[in-house]
Amino acid sequence: MPDYQLLYKYLRNIASSEPIDENTEKFVLQKDHLLEVAKVISRFEGVYLRTMTASDERNVNGFYKLYYVFGIDSLHKNIVLEVPIPEKDASAPSIADYVRAADWYELEAHDLMGIQFSRELPQNFVLPEDWPKDVYPLRKDYSIEDLVKLYRPRIEAQAREIGAEAALLIPIGPYHPALHEPEHFELYVVGEKIVDVKYRGFMVHRGIEKLAESMKYDQVPFLAERICGICGYVHSTSYCQAVENALKLQVPERAEYIRSIILEIERIHSHLLWLGVAFHLIGYDTGFMHMWRIRENVMILAELLTGSRKTYGINIVGGVRRDIDEEKIKKCLAVLDNLEKEFKNLIDIALAVPQVKSRLRGTGYLPPSEAAQLSLVGPTVRGSGLPRDVRRDYPYAAYKYVGVEPVTRSEGDNMARAEVRVGEVFQSIELLRQLLDKIPRGSIALESWEPEANKHGIGSVEAPRGEVIHYIITGRLSPYRWRVRAPTYQNLPAVPIMLRNGDLADAPLTIASIDPCFSCTDRALVIDLKSGKSRSIPLVLLAQKGFGALR
Amino acid sequence: MIDMVKFVKVIPIASKVGTVTIRYPYDKPLVTESFRGAIEIDPAKCVGCGACTRICPPKALTLVQEGNTLILRYFVGRCIFCGMCADVCPEKAITITKEFELATDQIHDLYTDVEHELVECERCGTKFVAKKLLDKVKSIVEVLPEDRAKLCPNCRRLETLSRAATPR
Amino acid sequence: MEIQSVEGFSKRDLEKALQRLKKSIWVFHLNTGSCNGCDIEILDVLTPWFDVERFGIKLVASPRHADVVLLTGPITVKALPRIAKALRAVPRPRLVLAIGSCAVGGNIWFESYATMGGLYNVLDMLQESGITIDKIVYIPGCPARPEAIIYGVAVLLGLVKPKSHYRKVKA
Numbered sequence: 094m095p096d097y098q099l100l101y102k103y104l105r106n107i108a109s110s111e112p113i114d115e116n117t118e119k120f121v122l123q124k125d126h127l128l129e130v131a132k133v134i135s136r137f138e139g140v141y142l143r144t145m146t147a148s149d150e151r152n153v154n155g156f157y158k159l160y161y162v163f164g165i166d167s168l169h170k171n172i173v174l175e176v177p178i179p180e181k182d183a184s185a186p187s188i189a190d191y192v193r194a195a196d197w198y199e200l201e202a203h204d205l206m207g208i209q210f211s212r213e214l215p216q217n218f219v220l221p222e223d224w225p226k227d228v229y230p231l232r233k234d235y236s237i238e239d240l241v242k243l244y245r246p247r248i249e250a251q252a253r254e255i256g257a258e259a260a261l262l263i264p265i266g267p268y269h270p271a272l273h274e275p276e277h278f279e280l281y282v283v284g285e286k287i288v289d290v291k292y293r294g295f296m297v298h299r300g301i302e303k304l305a306e307s308m309k310y311d312q313v314p315f316l317a318e319r320i321c322g323i324c325g326y327v328h329s330t331s332y333c334q335a336v337e338n339a340l341k342l343q344v345p346e347r348a349e350y351i352r353s354i355i356l357e358i359e360r361i362h363s364h365l366l367w368l369g370v371a372f373h374l375i376g377y378d379t380g381f382m383h384m385w386r387i388r389e390n391v392m393i394l395a396e397l398l399t400g401s402r403k404t405y406g407i408n409i410v411g412g413v414r415r416d417i418d419e420e421k422i423k424k425c426l427a428v429l430d431n432l433e434k435e436f437k438n439l440i441d442i443a444l445a446v447p448q449v450k451s452r453l454r455g456t457g458y459l460p461p462s463e464a465a466q467l468s469l470v471g472p473t474v475r476g477s478g479l480p481r482d483v484r485r486d487y488p489y490a491a492y493k494y495v496g497v498e499p500v501t502r503s504e505g506d507n508m509a510r511a512e513v514r515v516g517e518v519f520q521s522i523e524l525l526r527q528l529l530d531k532i533p534r535g536s537i538a539l540e541s542w543e544p545e546a547n548k549h550g551i552g553s554v555e556a557p558r559g560e561v562i563h564y565i566i567t568g569r570l571s572p573y574r575w576r577v578r579a580p581t582y583q584n585l586p587a588v589p590i591m592l593r594n595g596d597l598a599d600a601p602l603t604i605a606s607i608d609p610c611f612s613c614t615d616r617a618l619v620i621d622l623k624s625g626k627s628r629s630i631p632l633v634l635l636a637q638k639g640f641g642a643l644r
Numbered sequence: 645m646i647d648m649v650k651f652v653k654v655i656p657i658a659s660k661v662g663t664v665t666i667r668y669p670y671d672k673p674l675v676t677e678s679f680r681g682a683i684e685i686d687p688a689k690c691v692g693c694g695a696c697t698r699i700c701p702p703k704a705l706t707l708v709q710e711g712n713t714l715i716l717r718y719f720v721g722r723c724i725f726c727g728m729c730a731d732v733c734p735e736k737a738i739t740i741t742k743e744f745e746l747a748t749d750q751i752h753d754l755y756t757d758v759e760h761e762l763v764e765c766e767r768c769g770t771k772f773v774a775k776k777l778l779d780k781v782k783s784i785v786e787v788l789p790e791d792r793a794k795l796c797p798n799c800r801r802l803e804t805l806s807r808a809a810t811p812r
Numbered sequence: 813m814e815i816q817s818v819e820g821f822s823k824r825d826l827e828k829a830l831q832r833l834k835k836s837i838w839v840f841h842l843n844t845g846s847c848n849g850c851d852i853e854i855l856d857v858l859t860p861w862f863d864v865e866r867f868g869i870k871l872v873a874s875p876r877h878a879d880v881v882l883l884t885g886p887i888t889v890k891a892l893p894r895i896a897k898a899l900r901a902v903p904r905p906r907l908v909l910a911i912g913s914c915a916v917g918g919n920i921w922f923e924s925y926a927t928m929g930g931l932y933n934v935l936d937m938l939q940e941s942g943i944t945i946d947k948i949v950y951i952p953g954c955p956a957r958p959e960a961i962i963y964g965v966a967v968l969l970g971l972v973k974p975k976s977h978y979r980k981v982k983a
Contacts, residue, residue: 220926221890230925240925244889248928249937251893296891297845300924308701315701315726316920322849322955366852379654385856392856397676403849403955406680406726414731415678442653631873673959682952687981702913702920716983720976721930722917724954747951747964748974751932754916754950757980776983 095137097165103133104172113549114338116487117171124176124185131188131195140165140172141468141481143553144562145198146576147206149233151180153547157208159185160564160576161195162551166486171551184209194468196586205231205302219295223247230303237303278588278604278617282597285640288622290589305575306568310336310544313572314408317563320577322403323366326359327556328563328577329408334489335565336410336572339550342542346491347535348412353491354425354528355398355405356554357521361432362391363557364514364521367608371511372443374601374636375452380443387435394428397421412538422529433522440515453508457591457603461505464587471559472517473584473607476510478503483555490554495527507599507606514608517557544569556580558608581609598639601632619643673744680725681743685718685758689737692716692760692774696729696738705729714760714774720746721754735780765796767803772796826946829905830970833879836868837965840878840902844895845927846885849955850912854882857958869965875901880968886914886921887928895934896941905946909964913954 101118104110107130108120122130134140143164150158156177163172178185187210189196200218202208207229217224225247230240277296281289301320305313317332318325330352337344365388372380392402398421399405407415417425443449459469461477474481482499484492500516502509546569553562559580566574584607591603600617617635620627621643630642692714697705704722708715730738748754762771763778773796782788792800843851858871872878875898887895899906910931913919918929928934935945951964966972 237923237925241923244925248889248892253941296888297847297885298890298926299845299886299888299921300926301921304921304924309699311728312699312701315724315728319724319847319849319920319954322847322852325847325849383654389856393674393676397678400678400680400727401725402957403852404724406724406728439654634873673957675959687983690983692983702917702922704917719917720952721950722913722919722922723952724913724919744953744957744960745963746953746976747949747960747967748976749947749949749967750974751916751948751950753974753976753978754952755978757978758983759980760983774983 094167095139097137097140097168100134100137100140100172104130108174113171113173113551114341116169117173117551119173119175119549121175121177124178127174127176128186128188128191130174131191134163134172135191138465139167141465142192142194142198143171143468143560144564144576144578145195145202146564146574147202147208147231148566148574148576149206149231152233155180157183157206159202159208160549162562162564164487166481169487171487173549173551178208183207184211186210187212193466194583194586197582205229207232219298223251230300237300237307240300240303278600280592280597280600280617280619281622282619282640283622285596285598287592287595287597287600290592292585292588302575302577305572308571310571311409313575314410315404315406317577318404318406318408321579323363324359324556324558324561325404326355326408327554327561328579329405330356330490331552331554331561331563332565332575332577333408333410334552334554335550335563335575336552336567337550338552339548339565339567340542340545342411342539344412344539345536346533347416348537349490349493350528350532351413351417351537352408353495354417354525354532355395355407356490357525357528358391358395358398360521360557361518362388362395363608364518365391365436367514367557367605368440368443368511371453371602371605372449374605374633375449376637377443377446377449380439380446380449383439383443387432387439390428390432394425397424409538411542412536414538416537417532422532425529426526429522429525433519436518444511444515450508452599452602453506453511455506455508456595456599457507457510457606459505459587459591463590464505467586468583469559469587470580470583471556471608472510472513473559473587475499475501475513476606477505481560483553483560487553489552491528495524495531497524507602510606514557546573559584581607585609596639598636601636604632675742675744679742679744680727681741682720682723682725682746683718683727683729684739684741685716685756686737686739687758689735690716690758690760691735691737691776691780692758693734693777695732695734699728699732701726701728709762709771712762712771714762714771716758716760718756718758719754720756721751763794765799766794767799768796770796826905830907830947830968833907833969836870837879837969838870838872838877839880839882840872840875840898841882842875842884842895842898844883844885844915845888845891846912846914850884850914850953853955853958854884854911854961857961875899876903878902880907880909880965882909882911883915883931884911886918886930887934889926889928892928892934896938896943899938899945900941900943904944906944907968908945908948909951909961909968910948911951911953911961911964912956913952916950916952919954 104120108122111119113119141164143162145161148158150156159176161174185208187199199210203214204219225243279291280287314329317328320328365384369381369384396402399407407413459477464474464477464479480499480501484497500513502512548567550565562578564576565572592600617632618629628643634642694707697707702722702724704719706717708717727740730740760774763773763775764771910916915931921927922929949964949968951960953960967974
């Protein structure tokens with residue numbers, strides 16, 4: 094294991110440091126030193142870039158700020174680099190050559206905050222293509238109403254343009270050319286093999302971070318929960334933890350246990366969902382139906398415990414809103430026992446089906462070295478042998494009291510990632526039994542708490558898809574800056590690596606193996622470099638027919 | 645060899661499980677005791693304080709003033725069924741029902757209005773508070789200066805200042 | 813060949829179309845930038861516990877084959893052009909089920925710069941582009957339960973009368 098004390102010594106020499114909490118030290122760097130520091134950090138193995146955020150603090154101290162959060166898993170510690178950017182020269186050096194994971198973060202800081210980086214960046218990665226130039230939504234210059242007024246005329250112009258097109262009788266088949274609808278994935282193929290992959294997304298950009306700056310602290314958990322309808326509770330917990338961390342609030346133990354219990358229930362439902370969808374893509378619909386059949390019991394259980402099948406709505410800053418009584422605990426244990434038996438039977442059968450085995454085994458290989466360099470998270474990285482798991486590396490909630498060993502596999506292919514998820518379902522059932530047994534008495538939320546401005550906090554949670562990390566800078570009534578980083582965001586850069594030189598028919602399954610958070614009825618744009626033909630094809634059809642779907 | 649035909653084992657599982665289909669709407673839906681459906685506002689208890697409108701995350705509950713009435717408007721189309729309004733209401737006027745059969749083809753039908761009479765400021769004439777809220781405050785606060793109760797906050801400040809300035 | 817929107821598609825035509833649909837309907841799922849919560853519940857409606865295939869309902873891959881469009885999401889500005897094109901491709905009568913709080917009212921982000929605030933807010937814009945939507949059924953919920961979705965389908969087909977009515981009460 095590298096000597097991390099050398100890293101700390103180096104940083105303390107060139108920068109002033111300030112502790113954010115007992116595990117996090119923040120170093121204020123001059124922007125000229127940033128590239129050098131990034132080079133040094135990238136040479137240390139086991140230091141991962143967890144997130145980066147840009148913040149507009151010109152009203153407070155006259156600067157834009159960039160905050161890079163690096164995590165040292167084995168020490169359970171974080172290093173935050175704070176880099177002030179002057180208003181007159183809003184630029185920063187790009188560190189993406191040394192810290193590859195910084196690529197998308199720089200793109201986002203460029204798009205939403207207007208920080209220029211020392212490399213050529215495509216415009217409008219997150220925002221629509223015709224978004225007005227030099228209007229950066231996350232800057233404090235613009236209120237949400239201003240932004241709506243600026244962009245609304247363009248939408249109306251677009252609508253009229255679409256209407257004008259309708260007047261022309263153009264024979265358009267069921268497949269649309271790449272004019273107005275960029276698909277999420279563009280796959281460039283030569284014959285059956287994929288040679289290049291481009292990703293375009295952010296269809297789901299709803300302006301959440303900007304919205305939170307005008308909401309009260311206790312309204313934001315509901316906003317956070319709707320970031321993703323499958324793993325929303327991890328975002329709401331992560332936000333609450335970030336605020337509690339920033340304001341040094343001590344959440345009652347019973348609340349921590351309840352949060353962990355609901356988190357594990359969410360993990361089970363998400364993995365069962367994924368397994369069903371994976372079987373559907375392979376064409377094994379029996380597996381899909383049975384998986385979702387046993388998953389329904391988990392949804393009913395979640396509704397019994399929280400009041401809603403999904404988007405549970407039980408988190409507030411300082412604890413939870415609903416308690417679990419003895420009756421509910423007994424029901425929970427009964428459901429888990431049943432689930433374990435049924436799942437074991439089903440998964441043994443399903444993974445032995447010849448077509449399932451042949452489609453999953455050996456496809457979508459992810460080399461462990463790339464996984465480490467890109468700072469990947471979740472089952473994606475655990476399937477390639479790296480035991481990264483927030484529950485063990487940066488313990489939170491009740492995982493501080495109950496140990497968790499990450500489930501790993503070493504093969505790095507789609508089967509490995511599927512097996513990691515299967516293992517985690519069994520692990521979650523065991524964990525739930527422990528948590529339900531050990532849950533202490535006490536209150537479920539803090540009586541009251543006072544917000545303080547200008548405090549920094551980090552909240553991170555292991556979602557079913559990987560690490561979720563939120564960074565928060567508090568304001569008096571609302572969060573001043575809230576940065577959400579979902580796991581799929583971190584894992585998507587790995588998809589081109591897994592797809593390159595693979596078969597076209599394996600692409601949908603490989604894309605699905607990182608458990609991406611977009612709609613399953615999606616399509617991919619396939620471009621055949623040999624013939625020049627391009628077609629937008631539903632992923633399910635691609636999985637079944639491969640190159641044949643192009644004809 | 646055994647491995648190859650293992651997948652056939654799913655057939656006895658399927659027959660043992662039988663049919664799990666809930667024949668909704670001919671059967672009862674799968675609603676549990678904790679389920680949160682649409683809310684119901686008790687117009688007798690509501691005093692028009694607006695606490696619910698301040699906590700509602702999607703602003704499904706809003707206070708609008710139309711002429712002489714203050715309306716608490718509930719738009720169930722935007723409701724996220726979180727129940728924060730019920731938790732926060734000081735009069736316990738909001739109950740959470742188990743109603744989820746809310747679909748309709750007229751969006752107008754998804755609105756519910758609770759109308760409050762407004763009190764007029766004696767000095768400037770602005771309508772500034774719901775009558776029920778004022779009555780409620782009067783009933784709770786023991787020492788309430790009656791002569792300044794029907795003044796809007798602005799006028800009340802001016803009145804208090806002018807009294808402090810003129811010696812009695 | 814694309815068929816232009818037929819002028820004079822009357823109420824009687826709509827009623828006749830709905831009568832024909834009572835046997836089995838083909839649905840097209842249109843995600844306009846939702847969190848996927850309602851989309852998963854739609855998928856759930858197809859699985860054994862609710863098994864909407866017993867009503868003859870089937871998911872199709874192209875809007876040109878659709879009888880009913882299942883619309884989820886608050887209609888983000890990035891997705892708007894794609895939505896307009898997809899809806900234009902649906903043959904008359906255009907029947908839409910707006911599923912979930914996002915599609916009905918825009919949910920928490922109805923005022924955000926990045927969303928249009930739900931289907932109701934874009935109806936005028938679509939109408940101006942020549943895309944008339946003949947009937948919409950709004951299904952509240954966050955996410956909308958599978959039973960609520962089935963109830964919404966029943967309202968669309970005229971099998972049940974909606975229970976929600978505008979109410980005005982004095983405090």
